[in-house]
Amino acid sequence: MRQPHSGEIGTELSLPPPAGGESFDDFYAANFQPLVLQLYAYTADLTQAQDSVQEAFTRAWQRWDRLTKYDNPAAWVRHVALNVARNRWRRLRAARAHARFHRQEVVAGPSPDRVALARALATLPENHRRALVLFHVADLGIGEIADQEGVAAGTVKSWLHRGRLALAAALDDSGRGERHV
Template sequence: MTQTPAVPLPPPEERRRLREAGALTQAQLAKRVGVSRETVRAWESGRTTPRGRRREAYAQLLLSIADRTGGQEPEEVHDMTALQHTAESTAGAPEPPPERPSERPSESRLTPAQAFDALYAFCAPALVRQTFLLTGRRELARESVERAFQHAWQRWPEVARDRDPAGWVRAAAYEFALSPWHRFRPRYRHPEPPPSDAFDRALLDVLLRLPPPQRRTLVLYDGVGLDLPETAAETEASTRAAANRLMHARTAVAARLPDLSDPAALHRRLAELASTERLRAAKPTVVRDGSERRARFWTRAAIAFTVALIGTTALTLRTAPTHYEPPVPPGSTVRGVPPRMAPGPLSEKERELREKLRKQLQSGPERLLPQVT
């Protein structure tokens, strides 16, 4: 008896990206498919896989989102089956026996550069727009994402084995974007032109007035669509602290913009604000080359510093004394010797003697010669 092949599904990371591209929260997508929000979160994290009619409805919804967004952002649209594991092509089918290393085709293996380029193409475009919501600066958003991916390329073995590489890069980009040291950089001292739409300007102004922890929590939860535990883990806070930050951020936004008191409306406006800027990320090859140049620079700087330290140490050892020289002790007072005193005024006899000596010949008195007797 043969089983009907199941509807193909993209990998978990692609599922989340397609949901974000369609401006849907996990709760909205769960309502359309007819499941709970926890089930959608499990599907996107890869813990479970949908089956039966729910799998078909879920796959059709993701396919419709991919078709709808295909004409707007061509660089973000990927083939849904390109990154799909072959084990998901059939439901309930037994897994094929593992192949020996000699029988695996070399074409199916991705090189580190190809895997990095796939992750960059998957995350970078949306991550630049999310970082713009945190900073309000277009150039800083691009630079933050590039620096995060450069750091990821330098530590690629660690990032490739991470359970959520996209979350790893997103956390690095957010940390760099929210660094307080940017205020001292000359290029970021002056504000950039605000968005053209008045409502977008008001929303961006409200976001930038929030404290950085609240702003980051709001963007992750209402913008990206993470749940509360994932938001708390990415912001390195407890679940209660993340909930308090989210509540205060929503209250501040609703006080300035009452139309955004509904979380669904806030999510939609955040997606529209990020998409209207048309921010583009650099090419992955440019990012990889920049990462390698930065690594070479710091390596040479470390070597130069080490050589200078060795030279300084050698010079110190060369010029240092080879034996101990005790310091000169301070002078001590000798008893019985009167202290030196400056000469006082001359007396009358001393002045007469001085005049007498001045009147005598400079050669002195006459010389006495001995006589022979």
Template sequence: MTNRPAPTLPTPAERRRLREAASLSQAALAARMSVTSTTIHSWETGRATPRGRALEAYASFLTTTAGRPGPAGKPVRTSRSQAGTAVKGAEDKARGEVGEKAEAPPEPARAEASRPRPARPEPPRPSPRPPRPTGATPREAFDALYASCAGVLVRQTYLLTGRHTVAVESVERAFQLAWARWPEVAVDRDPAGWVRAAAHEYALSPWHRMRAAHRRPATPGTVLPPPRGRADHDLMDALLSLAPRHRRTLLLYDGVGLDLPETAAETEATTRAAAHRVLSARAAVAERVPALADPAALHRRLDALSPLEPATEEQGALIRTGGERRVRRWTRSAVVLTAVIAGATAFCVSVAPDHYVRPPAAGEAITGVPPHAGPGPLSEEDRSLREKLREHPAAGPERVRPLPR
């Protein structure tokens, strides 16, 4: 089979001109392309380049608008109605590899995934914001990014963890990390995807199991409304019963709406492994909730399970300032700890000996010298002399009396 050359795209400015010539807004073109308006904006500004089916669909739209003949070959599919077929193709390719059958789902799930399904409706998205001027400050750009995707990320992390506090904390930490690395995030081709990956990584961290709050049952309704019925509870239980990597892959593919290569790239897996995980997760969910055997129904239920929580730029400013305070606090703590270690080291150096002190040698017995002798017993002459001295007047009380003259 001969591969077709990848279609070429005009300049970013020409892409925007062609869209405006077709009297389409970014939101309308995004709905036609089954992507977000943020993705269309990144394509028109040159920050990102479409790939795969999105590239073919976008090139077909631009060539049709410009009046040029479209690329030869089959018509490009602009919707994800055949996503199950793509998953099936990747899965069939994986089965041909030696030793790669660990995560293959049962045959009914493969047949279900390979069956064409109708186009899935796009989830409700916030109204597209007008593009900010080029001279926008980093603070304004960060606040706009928070307002555009924070609510969606809270919903996604809630579906990953089933805990409202962990979901909100994960999104806050992800945005604080994004602000700390803003020079890197600002030039990324998909800043929202960068923050989403950070939030998902923090939400699925195994260290949360050691927290005291994680050992207690979750209390729904504290931040987001709880599941509304028995069906929602069953779906949430089915999601939480999946392995973390399968749960995240299913959410990205059937919940967020990413293509299979993008899902594999974000989960740091191969395309075949991502296809296996999607099929396995679908089979597990369908086993617990038979009504969700259809991927389109699963997509609708994932969107309706947790409603969108709106976010504002003022909340983004609070997250940003909170992250700055946290960085300052950790910096001060590091400086204090370094000063304490330096002081302890200086004290030890000052009191430590600065030269070698030779230890005293062990004592040895001296031979050949007579030992010291004490006084012996008194002889008869010594005793008489002692008595004489005691009887002498100088030894009696007369010695303290003056002599008469």
């Protein structure tokens, strides 16, 4: 890991390297607050600074046996904390972009007429209902419906005729027949 040279930004706040044999607890106690101050200056958000430094110390603790051999383990922790903060900004920026272009659409509930139609369709025999849906909703022709159902075109015409009559009667019973037929 590259060590900062004198005159670089951030060297005024450099932390002393751990003394030989320093425990992680001592290292943490001596360096947490100064690192949080440095990250706070970078992020302008105290909570984010604390979270980033805490995450960096968590990673340092897992590698403590190797870090004690570094000239300046605090520089490693600072570098990791800065990366954590940068990655959080990237995720936040990506989430905002996603939210900006993928707004959830709020769809109004079904109208009373649509509810009445769905209830009336549910009362029809299955083959009549399927024929009506395929013809009027899916825009399939009589020949296409006949091929799909494996019946003659005349059978499909019969299903459509009977289905329409039954649908009209069911909608008339609900008081909505004039609007849909």
